[in-house]
Amino acid sequence: MGHRPGGPGCTGGPLVKSVTGPAEEVVVVGAGLSGLAAALYLTGAGCSVTLVERADDVGGRVGRYRFADYEIDSGATVLTLPALIDDALAAVGADASNTTPPLRIRPLDPAYHARFADGSELRVFADADRMSAEVARACGPDAAVRYRRLRDWLGRVFRAEYDEFLAANFDSPLDMVRYRDKRAALIELIRLGAFGRLGTRVTRTLRDPRLTRLFTFQALYAGTAPEQALGVYGAIPYMDTALGVYFPDGGMRSVAETLAGAFTDAGGRLELGTEVTGLDYRRNRARRVLLADGRALPCDAVVLTADLGSLDRFGARPRRGLRASPSAVVAHGTVPAEIAQSWPVQAHHTIDFGEAWDRTFAEITPWRGGRLMSDPSLLLTRPALSDPGLYLTRGETRYEPFSLLAPCPNLDSAPLDWDRLGSAYLRELLAVLEERGYHGVAAQFTVDRLDTPATWLDQGMLAGTPFSAAHLFRQTGPFRTRNLVRGRENVVLAGCGTTPGVGVPTALLSGKLAAQRVVGENRGVRTRAPATVRRPSGTEAVN
Template sequence: MNCGRPATGTAGRRARVAVVGAGLSGLACALHLSGAGYEVDVVERQDHPGGRAGRLDMDGFRVDTGPTVLTMPELLDEAFRAVGDSVHDRLELIPLHPAYRAFYADGSSIDVHTDRTRMAAEVARTSGVEEAVGYLRLRDRLTRLYGIEMRSFIDAQFDSPLDLLGPDLVRLAAMGGFGRWAPAVGRHLRDERLRRLFSFQALYAGVPPQRALAAYAVIAYMDTVAGVYFPEGGLRAVGAAMASAAAEAGARVHLGTSVRRLERHGDRIAALHTDRGERLPCDHVVLTNDLPDAYRMLGHRPRRPVPHRYAPSAVVLHLGTDRTWDRLAHHTILFGHHWERTFTEIVDGGTTMSDPSLLVTRPTLTDPTLAPPGRHLHYVLAPAPNLRAGRIDWDREGPRYRDRIVATLEKRGLEGLDSSVCAERLVTPADWERQGMAYGTPFSLAHTFAQTGPFRPRNTVRGTRNAVLAGCGTTPGVGLPTVLVSGKLAAHRILERSERGRG
């Protein structure tokens, strides 16, 4: 990252950067900039780092409230290496075997292994040798897709649609990347159960698999080929480790501090003013807060012919129990009968699922210290409409929907779940909105074609020379790996501007 000369501001001093938000994108940005010689202030309103990778302490249970799936640890390592550190020195990353377990309405189950040979054997066992051959072809395709997209479309800056042009665009088109995800998977696999396993990740992109660009099947590569990990101590340990590394590299991390306003001089942001009465001067500012809030702080109104489209939301139920169920892996997907109807109900109808498909994460299988002795922790995620698509009074309906989710889980093999609960927390789209997330979704903007690559909100802001955006609302998009890249890209913008200023 370091361009060879220390970053300087006026009067020869080191350039100062203020980062709003100690989420993973903001911390990645802080690490890259600290390693390049900048003075960095990170301001976070919560009393802990991590942002959407949040935490909740619940009667002795240590709960991750945000993402539960960690892939692509090399992107984390890249951020740590910017300050001469290493992810392996900071975190104990435990590979998950299987990465997922899937149960279907017909009573069958399939384990997802990231090892090529083990997964081919599992597919042959459950679906036949011909499907195993199709799986191997799909795996090779996903690997090629990742290689093209990472270098030219994910880890890349965009200032114009013309930036797409190049040999990799041709390669992506030749691979059918601008077709649809579900049909692309279907060309390799006939078994509907397997098709779901390699396309449910479209939920992360906020678009039904039948409508999502085939290019986004790269998320399935991250989940099913590159490997799924769990950090000892939970996902909360990631933000804590990054914040510690940044502080040791010289960054100042201000927790429990809110930004009241930005001090603007013409087309430049000169300082942040906090709720503690501090004025933090800056030569550059990075905003990682939710996109509408960042634009509001900057006094910016994007020019768009149509409004941004937001991804579906989720209802999350955190359950501390006095028992668990051996059929659950660390991550278990419980599919309902009517998979495609699920998306129609959530995305088009703005209603909850009539036949829920649910993700159940059991982190205490891998790290028992996250719960009191003899207790277990379960994280249940149910996709749900965001507050723009749906008109649900969640404060009233949330507890009823909680009971429906628990009843569904009991019918699908978790008998006695309700009576085993000794601590719980329900999180609905209304709760996400109260946390400052637009339209009550933690997944930000959907990855439609019109909100992909150069068409997604850029990480630069018209009319402000020294402000940069990072996080899931800007490029490259939603998900833990991509927000880490987003932080690096924001740091690169500042380095580029600093270099132009020296020239």
Template structure:
């Protein structure tokens, strides 16, 4: 039995209306709690925010949506459905990869389509290897999901479950690069199933093979896009929470927490004092610990993931060979990860993600225009250039990035830009993200599972953390789970839907103790 918040928990204040906070709010509402959500920004979303400029509707955060059933769990908690609120489009292909030799590969989530693609790209031996890899990824996911991903930890002893033996037998504690190499030999294909470790802040040569579960989410479970952009998801979650009775307060930054002994008794914002029985904190770890008044002691300091430079570019033209998501790989690979995670240099031969959301939803740009999101991983501010250095570096890096894209087939991109926004580690740091990284604490072994910063911080009896810095970690699916797990720390766990529990307006649930 995992630990829960002791004492009364009738009214919960959730700090932050990002994906984790909104997921927590919906699960809490479903368990009969009264919920107030306070958000510093003028709209929901957090990292998954929205910037509108001259008819361009720009998603400021994640662009890849996988495992949508985890979002649906949050809607279902209040008797609603994700698909009733959000029009989800499956992306076919999930990605297109362009390699340094000019070759192109479409990444399909359908097994037969991908097997045929791999055979045409690299031959029958690699196609057979892909089939074996896919089966391994499916087994790996089943071994991890219940006990390692969708789970609250109070002690490393909780790892001693039958699924731990299954995970070990599957090679989950070996190295990702080596494990993928057991199935695939073509270096280009190996990158498709290992680049995801960058999300976890670890090079494929150093990452646990267990992190191939991220490749499962991308290449097996499917990639989706909400019409209206990724921001449509937190917007719909906020609407569902409001319909279920949540009090949503925007443009209300939290200044401090009032305490009595080891309990938080009120959340104080710029405009109000909100008494509460419990609080869910979703800001990045340094901000959450500052509000709590203390940070947990660790044997070694937290190590943070690499950061990213993002160029949002509204253009008067596009390049037909681009898919919705296109991975542009440089020739270098191990060197790139050394630069990002060891030496702190900007990528000398960058691998980039280019997302063109107007491929799927043209309404995100003015008629005849296009929107491109260009993500370039870079070192965080503790390892690489500081926030202050990015002031002078940003325009030079933008110029070199556009020149590299021009060489890789996006010819004339610099002159095609009509509207733009450049986001650097300095901007992430100004938003409160530690080390200037929106990806928070890296998923090293010492910062994973029961060793990751706990969502029940010591010293405060009725505060719970949610978001990418705590359990289970970085990424849209895991952040949604973090909200669910935070709510379970307060309610004691998810409750099955009871017929007749809904009354009044759509999704509104009777208030009853859980």
């Protein structure tokens, strides 16, 4: 590995290690958000980039499921920090307003609607005044003062860590003290108490258990319980509750499609339905990317976005002893709109909390002996309430897309037979919703797709979880699996398993950080003539 100046987005000026040798021909494996971002930054830096994806669509964990008369987002439904999308597009001189079609992203207001076992409800607004009023209404004026205090602390934690920890490459944990800006950020985080426990800090500040849940459930994104999560993960609830949650017209899948279109318009080559079987090495350099159809793509460097559970076949062994995050059961389908309109909550995102809380985390997050939730807390997603264009009509009945997510243990902690258990567990969850007032959901929810830990495992995901490695202290920040592959001179990782971690904004940052490892300082934008998209049928479509 060599050293080049910090690339796009770097601050503080440290020299970061990068691949050695030429970096003119780069192959990016996987067209999820991290792969798309990496491809855009590399193309903008003057590289000739080929992006290969085994699925028929782009998006990865932010993709789509197609059914007879509708489509639905297959993965993440929460979008924060949309400016990172603008940054990736700007790398090739594009912006959301001039893509075809234009990408329109709107704030969700409220971001979430929380419902509790005692019948009370809370909406989450990004605006501090509106949220204070909501907290005062539901929990009293003293709670509103406490909310302001917590919001201020979460914001200071976020600002202290973003540039130097979330949006930066690390060559070593010693970077935290070796470079002035990182050292200053570390000192500020220590001063803020950000290496204490998040759950303890939030509970002590807010006191009301309903508010505590609303500002700590995001620890699940990091793969740990609130009482175990470090305060630095306060950045996640800050993004969710203060910086705003957004939704693009047409669904989350529109983000990936827009990034892909900008990439091909800038001269990049995208191959869909193309399975990569391995990398051909000469000594420690990848020389060719091997495809299932018998072809081989020559390369100067490779950006690999495969899940940590699939790295072996690419000659990039994952770190030993990784602990995986909890997993999830997710059901996708449709419900009659008239029935859904009678439900107790009308919101894009509803978090329906069970009465238990600490017990829920104790059940799904232990590394051995995990269990299904005995008192489920569930995420309900109804995107047509924000984008009416997603409604569909069958005969004289109008339907809306509907997704139900239930956290569950991963296969390492609970090796359950999900092929046998999945449908029965879904019936139990729907019965719980019926009891909570979501009448008609058990009988009228037409399920077109059920994802379980077995589904994720079949896709090569670590321990059957789409949330990859848990953000334990030894698996986070400079201690997370590095994006430079040990013993490989020109292979770089991107995606939620490597730095900076799990989530939509972090996936976009991961692609940017991977591009830095390949080219170092951004060498400027170079636009080529539009390229073709090679589809599995062999037909060619001009983007």
